[in-house]
Amino acid sequence: MQNLRNHTSSLGMAPTAFLFFTIVTFMCGVAPCHAAEELYESRLDEGLSTTEPYSYLLITLAHQNRAQAKELIEKARRYSPDLPAVYFEMAKEGFSPSPNGILQGLDYFREGIKAYGRNFWWAFSLAGLTSLSLYLSFLLSLLVVLIIRSPLDAGLIVHEGREEKKRLLLLIPLGLSLLGPAALAAGAFFLIGLYSKKENKALVYASLLFFAASPFLMKELSPFLSSPSSLRAIVAVNEGKDNRYALWSLKGRNDFPSAFSYALALKREGHYQEAIEAYKGLAGRVLRPDPRVLINLGNAYYGFKDMEAAKEAYQKSIGITPLPSAYYNLSQLYREMLDFPKGDEYFLGAAKLSPEAVTRFTSIASTNPNRFVVDETLPFSVLWEYAMRSGNISLSAVDVPVFFLAVAMIPGFYFLNRKLKYRALRCKRCGAVFCSRCSRTVVWGEMCSRCFVSLVKIEEMDPRERVARLLSIYQSQSRRRNTTKLISFVIPGAGHIYSGKILAGFLFLWSFLFCLVLLVMNSLFPGSGVFPFTQGWITPLMALSMALSYVGAILHIRRRIHKGWL
Secondary structure, eight states, rough: HHHHHHHHHHTTSSSSHHHHHHOOOHHSOOEEEEOOOHHHHHHHHTTTTOHHHHHHHHHHHHOOOGHHHHHHHHHHHHHOOOOOHHHHHHHHHHHHSSSSHHHHHHHHHHHHHHHHTTTHHHHHHHHHHHHHHHHHHHHHHHHHHHHHHHHHHHHHHHHHHHGGGGGGGGGGGGGGGGGGGHHHHHHHHHHGGGGOGGGHHHHHHHHHHHHHHHHHHHHHHHHHOOOOHHHHHHHHHTTSOHHHHHHHHHHOOHHHHHHHHHHHHHHTOOOHHHHHHHHHHHHHSSSSSHHHHHHHHHHHHHHHTTTHHHHHHHHHHHHHOOHHHHHHHHHHHHTTTHHHHHHHHHHHHHHHHOOOHHHHHHTTTSSSSHHSSOOOOOOOOHHHHHHHHSSOOOOTTHHHHHHHHHHHHHHHHHHHHHOOOOOEETTTTTTTTEEEHOOOOOOOBBBBBHHHHHHHGGGGSSHHHHHHHHHHHHHHHHHHHHHHHHHHHSTTTTHHHHTHHHHHHHHHHHHHHHHHHHHHHHHOOOOSSSSSTTTTHHHHHHHHHHHHHHHHHHHHHHHHHHTOOO
């Protein structure tokens, strides 16, 4: 009960009314039809087509009352037709092992996914969860690779320093760690990438690009971390959830989405004269007004009972862009003026443009001003653009120099990698660190001089010494294989990374961590902040993806080991 009270204001229902309705509902045990219909009709009279808190409550009751679950969820869909949660619940209820049950469940699930295109907060939260998870999982994957590779590659760097002191200057990129985790990863990969195989160097460039883009990525991700009150008010008005919050928070704002939504809230609450002035102001800003503004201006005139001004506004909107709502509203006006032939003509015009829209208009029609004529709302794209623009943080004074530094490191690594000679290597047979300077032999097959003699130039070594050396090599390779198999069970890709197949291991690791981060974030920060139904389909999907990634990585490396990869 407390959770319901805490969140009603953000979802567009007066807390007192909703609390009363909740108490009545729980006292009755099921949703009372008369009270629900009265609530639904009263909200339609205010121009509000969605009652999400009550739909969530019906879903809760459906979980408690399995016998009436389908009926309750159907009601939830009626009261909130754009709420994805109701379709996902219907998918669960309608699913069965039979072919028809499977198809029915998939069909409802598809409808739930389509509902994301009509419910801004669900789509916005899903995009935020996905974007943040991609960013965090990529960064975590880079850091995990460094944790696994650092003990192995540190020996190469130390060997370089002993052989030639000036090679210690290569440690300079590690100083980037002061700029954050992304910089730490970039600097460390710049260093260890010099000793990596050719295909693994792609990860060095990826880490440098990630470092360069990090300030801009955080700027783009910032809207998902905090949204202004004006955005909540705009979405609430345009998705038919609430009017009163917009009257308080959007007053005096001059940007188009805010001014449009404020005027719409005024009209729905019966402040027709103020709404007319607000819409006139919007229409006068440009030479070619937005047809949605003119349609809503006509609706405000209708509420004010100025039929001629309303018709003129509708006809002007048709002259700019014909919309079904303008034709439908004209048909309603002409019918009220008893000009039925003209009304039928415009009604057929609306049906020709969009039969689905006309069906939706007539389903809620009544003599109430908010239902007799149909309001136009801001499209999804405008809400999205406003959200991304209003939440962006500005770049700091450090971000631009950091960007150019990261960009400069990319060609710097390329040329340094080509010019640097006599790099330290780790013997593929025994694991010893060496270079051509210290061994004073030509490096062949990434083998140290002792392994080269024992395996290639066998005539130069005593047979007993050679047998002992071969036994030592076998034991070393056995330890590497066993270690690789063991750590491959810890996290997907760890075995690949340890064995030197860093790029392949990173891809397994990133896919696994993305699913894990998305799963955790969805559990901790549900999209609408009300019930755990939000984004609930993510949990089984991500769990299945994690399992496939985990098993796939283990099978892949075991098969490679069996074929002599190590």
